Amino acid sequence: MGELVFIHNNQPVTDSLTIAEVFGKDHGNVLKDIRKQIEYAGPDFGRVNFYESTYTNSQNKQMPKFDLTEEAFVLVAMSYNTKEAVRMKIRFIQEFKRMREQLAEINKPSYMIDDPIERAKKWIEEQKEKQKLKTENLVLTQQVNEMQPKASYYDMILQNKSLLSVTKIAKDYGMSARAMNAKLHELGVQYKQGDIWLLYAKYQDKGYTQTTTHVIDADKARVSTKWTQKGRLFIYELLKNEGILPIIERDQEGEAS
Structure with a gap:
């Protein structure tokens, strides 16, 4: 029994x-x-x-x-x-x-535990749970804002269901995904929360990204941010203002000179 x-x-x-x-x-x-x-x-x-x-x-x-x-x-x-x-x-x-x-x-909170080692272990668990909830809330906020892009004729033209990973966009510039993410962070576009890059609030309702969840198994899931075609053009214009061009345009400039 x-x-x-x-x-x-x-x-x-x-x-x-x-x-x-x-x-x-x-x-x-x-x-x-x-x-x-x-x-x-x-x-x-x-x-x-x-x-x-x-x-x-x-x-x-x-x-x-x-x-x-x-x-x-x-x-x-x-x-x-x-x-x-x-x-x-x-x-x-x-x-x-x-x-x-x-x-x-x-379930006793850490401050109620007398043993210092057990109290420390419980505190670490609590902080991990708080961090997880914070990330989930931020992801949810971005997903809600992503569903409400401001409509315009320009948006209608750019509507395209294909999504791109940052790795794919970075490849157009001869960069790694790590370098591209760092550059977008440096330019005030996104920030890192846990293992995921999220847009700052002022960019979340522009239709630049879609946040997706990939289920690994019953207990694990991976959240990732994919870029829309509109987001790809946004990155293009942003980097162009910084003097950073995709490889194909660099080649064209070289031929022209």
């Missing part, structure tokens, strides 16, 4: 498989009991206390199961009234209490 209670979505829960095993019941019957209680309790209670999921059985098939909060567990186990069942309910309730205390300890 595994743990009676475990953490799911930052709260203590048990599941229908554990209930079936502990109370000596068929899992199919436990599922019927759960669905009956969901029907009786109503959708509002059911939505926040019963979480339907799946597990892989011995035949390697995906089968239904439920995760239950303490309130949901008490509701379902209420009808299990044998002497042994009552003892098991007490064990579950004690385990829910223990898990809540453990979760509260895990």
Whole structure:
């Protein structure tokens, strides 16, 4: 038998498989009991206390199961009234209490931790989370502004769905992506937040970029900023004013001279 209670979505829960095993019941019957209680309790209670999921059985098939909060567990186990069942309910309730205390300890803010080493570790975790949220908020702000470019006839002509990485644009100038990003930063166009370059607010609603998210797996995703054709022309004009021309125009100037 595994743990009676475990953490799911930052709260203590048990599941229908554990209930079936502990109370000596068929899992199919436990599922019927759960669905009956969901029907009786109503959708509002059911939505926040019963979480339907799946597990892989011995035949390697995906089968239904439920995760239950303490309130949901008490509701379902209420009808299990044998002497042994009552003892098991007490064990579950004690385990829910223990898990809540453990979760509260895990989530305790750094300033409340007495041990200096553990306090420092927690503080570092908090700062990483704050930095992550800050980056996500800044990316979201840029994405919202990118969706609201100022319309003009010029914009209509330049509408083009093809997007370019900074690497591609930099190649036109014989530069590396690192050098191009640094130059755009130097010229006050963009700044680096975490691992991503973001436009300063005054450029975000011009239609120069589109921020995209590439999902790597269930836990990881990479956010990147791609340039539109309009953004490419903006960079061209910007760098031209700095005396920096794309390779093809340098070649043309050389031939003319």
